[in-house]
Amino acid sequence: MASLKLKNIHKRFGSVEVLHDINLEIKEGEFVVLVGPSGCGKSTTLRLIAGLEDITEGEVIINHNVVNLLEPQHRNIAMVFQNYALYPHKNVRENIIFGLKMAKVSRDIMDARLEKVAKMLELQDFLDRKPAQLSGGQRQRVAMGRAIVRDADVFLFDEPLSNLDAKLRHQMRSEIKRIHRAVQTTTLYVTHDQVEAMTMGDRIVVMKEGVIEQQGTPMEIYLKPSNTFVATFIGSPSMNLMDAKLFPEHVEIEGQRIHFKEKIQRPDFLLPKEGLPIKLGIRPDFFLDENFASRGGSLAKINYAKIDLIEPLGFDKELDVQVGTQSLKVRLDLRTTAKEGDTINLCFDMERAHFFDIKTDKNLFIHPPIRPQA
Amino acid sequence: MLGKRTLWQNCLLALTLGVVLFFCLFPFIQILSTSLKHQFDWGNPSLIPIKLNLKAYQELLGLGKGAEVPIPETVKRLLDNPLLTKEAKEKILSRYRSTRDVFPFPRFFLNTFLLSVTAAGLSLLLAVFGAYAFSRLRFKGRSVIRRSILFVYMVGGVLLMVPLYQMSVKVGLAGTVWGSLFSLVLIYIIQTLPVSLYMLGNYFRTIPFALEEAAATDGCSRIQALFLIILPLSVPMLITVFVYCFMIAWNEFLFAFVFLKQYHDFHTLPLALQSLFVSKNAIWDRIMAASMLTLSPVILCFVFIMRNLTRGLTEGGVKE
Numbered sequence: 154m155a156s157l158k159l160k161n162i163h164k165r166f167g168s169v170e171v172l173h174d175i176n177l178e179i180k181e182g183e184f185v186v187l188v189g190p191s192g193c194g195k196s197t198t199l200r201l202i203a204g205l206e207d208i209t210e211g212e213v214i215i216n217h218n219v220v221n222l223l224e225p226q227h228r229n230i231a232m233v234f235q236n237y238a239l240y241p242h243k244n245v246r247e248n249i250i251f252g253l254k255m256a257k258v259s260r261d262i263m264d265a266r267l268e269k270v271a272k273m274l275e276l277q278d279f280l281d282r283k284p285a286q287l288s289g290g291q292r293q294r295v296a297m298g299r300a301i302v303r304d305a306d307v308f309l310f311d312e313p314l315s316n317l318d319a320k321l322r323h324q325m326r327s328e329i330k331r332i333h334r335a336v337q338t339t340t341l342y343v344t345h346d347q348v349e350a351m352t353m354g355d356r357i358v359v360m361k362e363g364v365i366e367q368q369g370t371p372m373e374i375y376l377k378p379s380n381t382f383v384a385t386f387i388g389s390p391s392m393n394l395m396d397a398k399l400f401p402e403h404v405e406i407e408g409q410r411i412h413f414k415e416k417i418q419r420p421d422f423l424l425p426k427e428g429l430p431i432k433l434g435i436r437p438d439f440f441l442d443e444n445f446a447s448r449g450g451s452l453a454k455i456n457y458a459k460i461d462l463i464e465p466l467g468f469d470k471e472l473d474v475q476v477g478t479q480s481l482k483v484r485l486d487l488r489t490t491a492k493e494g495d496t497i498n499l500c501f502d503m504e505r506a507h508f509f510d511i512k513t514d515k516n517l518f519i520h521p522p523i524r525p526q527a
Numbered sequence: 528m529l530g531k532r533t534l535w536q537n538c539l540l541a542l543t544l545g546v547v548l549f550f551c552l553f554p555f556i557q558i559l560s561t562s563l564k565h566q567f568d569w570g571n572p573s574l575i576p577i578k579l580n581l582k583a584y585q586e587l588l589g590l591g592k593g594a595e596v597p598i599p600e601t602v603k604r605l606l607d608n609p610l611l612t613k614e615a616k617e618k619i620l621s622r623y624r625s626t627r628d629v630f631p632f633p634r635f636f637l638n639t640f641l642l643s644v645t646a647a648g649l650s651l652l653l654a655v656f657g658a659y660a661f662s663r664l665r666f667k668g669r670s671v672i673r674r675s676i677l678f679v680y681m682v683g684g685v686l687l688m689v690p691l692y693q694m695s696v697k698v699g700l701a702g703t704v705w706g707s708l709f710s711l712v713l714i715y716i717i718q719t720l721p722v723s724l725y726m727l728g729n730y731f732r733t734i735p736f737a738l739e740e741a742a743a744t745d746g747c748s749r750i751q752a753l754f755l756i757i758l759p760l761s762v763p764m765l766i767t768v769f770v771y772c773f774m775i776a777w778n779e780f781l782f783a784f785v786f787l788k789q790y791h792d793f794h795t796l797p798l799a800l801q802s803l804f805v806s807k808n809a810i811w812d813r814i815m816a817a818s819m820l821t822l823s824p825v826i827l828c829f830v831f832i833m834r835n836l837t838r839g840l841t842e843g844g845v846k847e
Contacts, residue, residue: 205740225743236845238741242759255746
């Protein structure tokens, strides 16, 4: 186990800068997920840590040692690749113990570790098979076995589940979590799938265009997104962003006034008289059908939402609704009986709503634009 | 249905293939046929010998007793000399009993084999490192050098022959047999290296780089990754390249003729065959048998390549 620290990392390919001042610290035994859309630089970050790419500027520190100049083989990291990268000419057993052989580990220890890992990953029956004779899930397990069999300081996972089908991905997600709990190795996991990020990480780091947008626990990221990108990237379906105007006592959406109740948190900064144009962010999950919402609390209401489409998902149903000129995605439970074409009144918890600056896209609660009133 | 041929198209295809095959195979069949015919049968246009004659092969491979050659009267009188020792008499008689000295096939075969294996082995070794560098390492001028390598073939061998021999003479290599052999090996390497680099380089590029990266994170240095991961995966192409270099060296006549002409004991098979054609021992069955035996390793090599090229070793390693 080791700590991992990225200090002011910059990476340039020619004149193109793909990573801008990345700072990240991962504690011993922590499971951190790097998440972001394709091309945001998350895999590059991982490759810099592994030593597969040179660092243009900054420092990678593993266990308090700067490893910038160390070759990958001397960094004591284990990496699981997106495309498995199994050695096709070696069987499962040889693939798993290859790293141990390179480290000149004694035969007894090698056998013991192989047995343990094969049992953990349920690979005992496939040890003599070649990668070509395995299914996708089995190959992925071998790739993981190759990493965990070694006593590596850090595990790096580069989108390891992206090539698997949905069912297997779900299964392997739990598997990886279970393995991490068992081995407790510091892990950095890269994915573009926000569900993976939410379910697996002790901490999530959201990246966009080579910049870390936000880092925190999954719930922090989910409940307090720092900007519209994080707000819409994390969570499925993604957060609704409505054009609204913010006044000291209410928010105005499509001519409807939504008043703040006394006890709710409210923007405590100067607002122009004509109102501050904002993006009001509400997650689809936080809407309630007025007919089934309990009275009181900090519930706010949006009236006359016209239902365009209903997608039943079993317990839930997803609705596309129209409020004035704006479209919203709403998730309601199965009690709602409204049909397509009906009009519905929706409630939401004002404490769960976010106000985003329309220019900077930043969350006004986290990044207030004007100094708070004295 | 798409791609379905009519009867006529099938017939035409079969005919074309048949004609091409006939033109390719006929010389080989002719060589084989003549090598198995007796002298009286040589004029017979049939490819099947009236009576099978394996004597030429036995002679060349040293399996037969050796043909008896009539001993001239003068030699007989010499042998009657009581002063001659038994060993001396035997030595004189053996010249008339064996034809092995006339065309020592096993010796020429061994010469050619050793020369070809050395040249092919060295060429392959150099090609492995060169092709790896071209396909994996990033350095200035990489693509220019890679593309210009094949320019070596723009200058024909005949044109290079004189300057190369002159160079070899000037540095003192052509003066000795080992120097000449060294020069030949060097020339064969130069002749085969561009294609070897090209073939191996292209093959290395098909091996996913992720495998090397995985090896690096598993604790391999670059060289270890090359030898433990890349080369085992490239075995079919390594064999192909080796066989290609081997065949070029095996069949090469021009440079061997220039460099080894004066060293009879070190003649290669193409050179020896040429000598056999113009010698007083030019007997058709023996010439053809020698040609057939010379061809056999090449044919074996082709069969071997065909078997190996069909195998894909990188399957299953990475998700495409």
